[in-house]
Amino acid sequence: MANVKQTKLKKVKMAERAAAQMEIHFPEYPEEWVWRRGSNNGFTTLPRSLPIAMQAVDCQTKGKPAGHTLFCLWARSPDHPLIVIENQATFAGEAGFQGARAVDTWRRRMKVLKQHRFIDTKPGTSGEFHYVLLLNPNVAVENMRRQNMIQDELYGRFIDRVAEIGAMTDLNSIRKHWEDEEKNAERVAEKIAPKKRSRKTTKKVE
Template structure:
């Protein structure tokens, strides 16, 4: 890590003290996401099929989750908006995407007073993808994810 700090110092020098850099340890309102999330999202959109991308809905869940992987959804409209949906069909479109995420195994849910998705648990996406591809040809999306996992030291389990 000190090599990276040295590189930062070498590139930006004294400017670093004046620049506002995001640091999740110093600022509230941030979360930890997998470094492989962009690759996971590519696979999700592929698995969803044409015209029904899942990545924005999945990203909105990651932006709300804490380290235990649990989300309580009381305001479906906000989640629908964060997922990119607006208008009269926003919540129903969001609900379809959530059902697909559940069907694929990326989330597990329990109903509550606010509906079928009040309680959501995000499952390890790498484990889910590994299982999906067990009996499937490994395509460029899978191979790209595998390469990125090697770069960042991620493991399937």
């Protein structure tokens, strides 16, 4: 599994290789047509596994896919996990919903994303989805797998991609978190059990 230093080195090598290939296949291409993150404005940072995460949520919402709605949220992210939505109609339109029920359709998709832990939300002046917290899509997909919501083929591609981009630490961290939660729940249950038995014994004596 690649560590952070190895992942950064891999990115540099990939960029150098891409630059060399561009010189061969697209020499002297007009810069006006080329998108360069370092010089073009209007960008944000996206998880590289997002396309597979979008597929995962779409598989759970057949006929009412919510993946594109998720992408539009990330595209609006100010490189920070919190988005403040003051005009829901704008987000609904960018997600491709039109007509009188556009916002209602968008809200239903947002509820699906919240249900599957791709986002969390708090109400505000614009309604239920005024404050939107973008959650780690790698963790959300792993959570869906934990609940048997993802088929082996898609999950296999997800694991390959996560390993490729050096993000397996996300999955290891959430698995450890869940393990700790289960252990804590067991400890609480063990503490409560003797008290329940004691109460039953007291009632019998009375």
